[in-house]
Amino acid sequence: MNGYRLGATGVVATFFTIVTSTVLLPMVLFNPKPSGHGNDYSKTAVAKVSDPVRGRQIYIREGCVYCHTQFTRLQDRGYGPLVKAGDYVFETPHQLGTARNGPDLTNEGVKFPSEWQKAHLVQPRALKPGSIMPSFSFLSNRDMNDLVGYLQTLGNMRKVESFVEAPTEYKAALAKKTVDTAADASANAGRGIYTQNCAACHGMEGRGNGPNAISLLKKPANFTRPFYKQWQDDMWFFRITEGVPGTRMPRFGEVLSPEQRWYLVAYLKTLPTNNEQVVDSIEQLNPVDAIRLPKLSNQLWEPETGGSHGE
Numbered sequence: 250m251n252g253y254r255l256g257a258t259g260v261v262a263t264f265f266t267i268v269t270s271t272v273l274l275p276m277v278l279f280n281p282k283p284s285g286h287g288n289d290y291s292k293t294a295v296a297k298v299s300d301p302v303r304g305r306q307i308y309i310r311e312g313c314v315y316c317h318t319q320f321t322r323l324q325d326r327g328y329g330p331l332v333k334a335g336d337y338v339f340e341t342p343h344q345l346g347t348a349r350n351g352p353d354l355t356n357e358g359v360k361f362p363s364e365w366q367k368a369h370l371v372q373p374r375a376l377k378p379g380s381i382m383p384s385f386s387f388l389s390n391r392d393m394n395d396l397v398g399y400l401q402t403l404g405n406m407r408k409v410e411s412f413v414e415a416p417t418e419y420k421a422a423l424a425k426k427t428v429d430t431a432a433d434a435s436a437n438a439g440r441g442i443y444t445q446n447c448a449a450c451h452g453m454e455g456r457g458n459g460p461n462a463i464s465l466l467k468k469p470a471n472f473t474r475p476f477y478k479q480w481q482d483d484m485w486f487f488r489i490t491e492g493v494p495g496t497r498m499p500r501f502g503e504v505l506s507p508e509q510r511w512y513l514v515a516y517l518k519t520l521p522t523n524n525e526q527v528v529d530s531i532e533q534l535n536p537v538d539a540i541r542l543p544k545l546s547n548q549l550w551e552p553e554t555g556g557s558h559g560e
């Protein structure tokens with residue numbers, strides 16, 4: 250064999266070794282099991298009220314992936330738990346994305362209420378002044394509903410029941426609580442804290458009718474609705490700690506100690522839950538065109554025509 254042919258054989262052999270070890274072997278051997286945290290949204294209960302699978306196609310069609318990623322990395326903060334390979338078993342084509350012009354959406358599900366999501370898609374700047382996200386108000390009602398359904402399934406195999414479940418880190422907080430949330434004494438302590446911090450909005454009896462309620466667009470919650478019977482301690486604690494994004498509900502984690510927040514939980518659980526039902530589920534949401542948001546152009550002050558300024 251002459252030197253030339255030996256060299257050529259070497260080049261070809263090296264090429265195939267590299268291709269085999271970096272492409273072909275992983276394709277065959279890398280076969281992660283579903284992690285249970287993947288987006289197998291077709292099986293989620295959201296599917297009853299919207300079609301998240303179709304919503305995903307709309308996500309792809311509208312090119313959301315050009316601005317949003319769906320993977321969390323070690324150095325990311327505030328985007329929720331890190332992703333694992335098994336999270337993507339149901340993802341073809343995956344929506345990993347490469348650019349983060351907007352935030353990562355891996356754990357977007359249940360981060361905001363569906364109404365917030367819709368309003369944000371219709372007019373991003375009404376909710377996030379200065380946002381560069383385009384308006385998707387041209388989507389039909391059905392498209393919008395399915396797209397929001399898809400967003401709500403992102404992360405952790407969320408089911409509709411889990412829309413009223415606190416994130417997992419609050420299970421750990423529950424294990425560490427130092428207050429007996431079933432005791433009358435705790436509830437009494439919580440009552441004082443409630444009167445000072447919450448009654449102005451949520452009302453003296455927790456009916457959501459405090460004096461401040463009148464000036465709030467999104468009314469404070471009425472804790473006497475039967476809906477709150479199902480709330481567990483960790484959910485109360487979660488909401489009091491982190492507030493409700495998109496509403497005036499403050500993050501009391503910044504202000505009150507964990508003990509004080511647990512006393513509040515104890516008090517809130519003693520409220521009667523027999524008051525009327527109010528809209529809260531995804532099915533009862535307003536259709537898109539019923540969401541009234543200010544048009545950007547109308548927010549600008551425009552001089553009246555035909556005036557006599559300085560003429």
Ligand code: HEC
Nearest residue numbers: 308311312313316350351352357373377380381382383385
């Ligand atoms: C031109 C880039 C761009 C495109 C395209 C885009 N977005 Fe956004 N998006 C952003 C930016 C920037 C933000 C952050 C500011 C804001 O919240 O409006 C954002 C925020 C969001 C948020 C809020 C995330 C959070 O947790 O705060 C959601 C949800 C979202 N986008 C969904 C979508 C969906 C669904 C689509 C496709 C229909 C889409 N975006 C298309 C740029 C984009």
Ligand code: HEC
Nearest residue numbers: 446447450467468469470488489493496497498499501513
């Ligand atoms: C500035 C007014 C305001 C104050 C003060 C306030 N809240 Fe709220 N609260 C709200 C609003 C508005 C909501 C959102 C209701 C909704 O999402 O429908 C809310 C929601 C909640 C929720 C979640 C309800 C749900 O269904 O998700 C809890 C729990 C809560 N508040 C507890 C408290 C407690 C406890 C305090 C006092 C420590 C307090 N709030 C003080 C306005 C307020």
